[in-house]
Amino acid sequence: MFSDRAILYVKGGDGGQGVVSFRKEKYVPRGGPDGGDGGHGGHVIIEAVEGLTNLAHLTHQRHWKAQRGGHGSGKTKHGASAPPLIIPVPPGTIVKDRDRNLVLRDLKRVGDWVVVARGGRGGRGNHYFKSATNRAPRIRELGKPGEERWLILELQVIADVGLLGLPNAGKSTLLSRVSRARPEIADYPFTTKYPNLGLVRLDHERAFVMADIPGLIEGAHAGHGLGHEFLRHVERTKLLVHLVEAAPLDGTDPVANYHLIRDEVARYSARLAERPELVVLTKLDAAPSDVLERFRAALGPDREVFGVSSVTGQGLPPLLNRIVERLNEVAADQDEPTAETEAALPVRFDPARIADLPPYDGPSQPPLNTMEPASLDQEEPIVPESPASPHADLATEPTAAGDPAR
Numbered sequence: 001m002f003s004d005r006a007i008l009y010v011k012g013g014d015g016g017q018g019v020v021s022f023r024k025e026k027y028v029p030r031g032g033p034d035g036g037d038g039g040h041g042g043h044v045i046i047e048a049v050e051g052l053t054n055l056a057h058l059t060h061q062r063h064w065k066a067q068r069g070g071h072g073s074g075k076t077k078h079g080a081s082a083p084p085l086i087i088p089v090p091p092g093t094i095v096k097d098r099d100r101n102l103v104l105r106d107l108k109r110v111g112d113w114v115v116v117a118r119g120g121r122g123g124r125g126n127h128y129f130k131s132a133t134n135r136a137p138r139i140r141e142l143g144k145p146g147e148e149r150w151l152i153l154e155l156q157v158i159a160d161v162g163l164l165g166l167p168n169a170g171k172s173t174l175l176s177r178v179s180r181a182r183p184e185i186a187d188y189p190f191t192t193k194y195p196n197l198g199l200v201r202l203d204h205e206r207a208f209v210m211a212d213i214p215g216l217i218e219g220a221h222a223g224h225g226l227g228h229e230f231l232r233h234v235e236r237t238k239l240l241v242h243l244v245e246a247a248p249l250d251g252t253d254p255v256a257n258y259h260l261i262r263d264e265v266a267r268y269s270a271r272l273a274e275r276p277e278l279v280v281l282t283k284l285d286a287a288p289s290d291v292l293e294r295f296r297a298a299l300g301p302d303r304e305v306f307g308v309s310s311v312t313g314q315g316l317p318p319l320l321n322r323i324v325e326r327l328n329e330v331a332a333d334q335d336e337p338t339a340e341t342e343a344a345l346p347v348r349f350d351p352a353r354i355a356d357l358p359p360y361d362g363p364s365q366p367p368l369n370t371m372e373p374a375s376l377d378q379e380e381p382i383v384p385e386s387p388a389s390p391h392a393d394l395a396t397e398p399t400a401a402g403d404p405a406r
């Protein structure tokens with residue numbers, strides 16, 4: 001089951017109660033107040049972990065509450081603070097506050113984490129309220145309720161290469177030809193409704209992840225068709241591979257079709273439009289022999305054009321080799337984290353790292369972690385759950401297949 005979006009309710013644990021108690025001992029006639037404090041409630045934390053590729057495990061459990069703190073007791077015994085509740089997600093998950101429409105954190109790498117709801121402060125016991133004027137206070141505090149909120153989690157698949165093109169351009173067919181992914185293929189538009197990922201392995205050293213997304217149409221940037229919802233999936237790719245049908249059955253012109261998609265991408269995001277791109281003329285087996293030459297000439301020398309047929313396999317090896325080359329060039333350009341910095345990143349959430357985070361004192365306290373406004377898709381309707389798609393899990397070599405169990 002593929003799920004790239006989940007809505008969750010999270011609540012930190014309530015603080016434990018402080019208690020009223022007085023020292024009772026033989027020969028001590030009026031023992032002073034000795035009611036202990038309640039422990040703090042547990043925080044709720046979301047952490048990116050290895051081995052998960054989607055958010056399906058969150059569609060069954062929507063409410064996540066951390067444990068409450070223990071109550072205090074006599075002899076100034078404090079209640080135990082509750083442990084954090086950790087919700088695992090795949091890397092690439094963006095955590096948003098639903099009602100304030102804010103991005104709380106973009107959990108890009110394994111080990112990235114964010115506190116999404118703080119545990120409530122434990123109440124103070126009556127020992128705390130002792131004073132010169134009141135030596136036997138009968139007051140104590142209840143624990144503060146834990147912080148609560150609704151979240152939207154969105155997974156942006158992390159692929160190296162994103163396939164773009166009109167419906168029917170042959171995107172899914174190409175992916176199925178070069179990887180073990182088995183997306184649905186058919187001769188009608190919008191066959192693909194959810195992104196598919198495949199691992200393309202050229203040899204021992206050279207491999208990349210390719211994402212096939214639903215076809216784009218004119219107006220996709222404004223929400224027409226299915227494309228807009230899924231363009232965000234190619235936002236994080238390093239290279240766009242733009243597929244253009246060589247001889248479309250509807251008689252449209254490949255050159256015009258190419259520019260149509262480029263315009264849509266540019267309108268959706270100027271940054272995405274600047275991403276390196278390879279252009280691929282598809283279905284050459286079913287096209288006149290001079291079509292590639294004419295297409296190249298029309299696009300001009302600035303664009304790298306390949307011709308392929310996913311049916312005969314013609315043109316695929318040069319394309320894949322060039323994709324790997326381009327990815328290496330892009331990687332060298334970008335300030336990607338090196339193996340060293342990667343190793344320095346924490347791989348598991350460490351509770352000691354939240355030891356300094358104060359418990360939640362109630363709504364008077366400002367909410368946590370307001371990072372940046374969620375700008376990408378504010379107008380997107382909130383869909384509670386994505387319907388299942390049978391093909392969407394990462395289709396990898398057996399060794400790389402993730403085990404969702406932690």
Ligand SMILES: Nc1nc2c(ncn2[C@@H]2O[C@H](COP(=O)(O)OP(=O)(O)OP(=O)(O)O)[C@@H](O)[C@H]2O)c(=O)[nH]1
Nearest residue numbers: 167168169170171172173186187190191192215310
């Ligand atoms: N002759 C020929 N037909 C192809 C080739 N590649 C794809 N097709 C056919 O083109 C049709 C569309 O292919 P898909 O791979 O589903 O196209 P798509 O781009 O994924 O389409 P959407 O998912 O609807 O956007 C199917 O009928 C394929 O069999 C090819 O290289 N040669």
Ligand SMILES: [Mg+2]
Nearest residue numbers: 171172191192
């Ligand atoms: Mg498809």
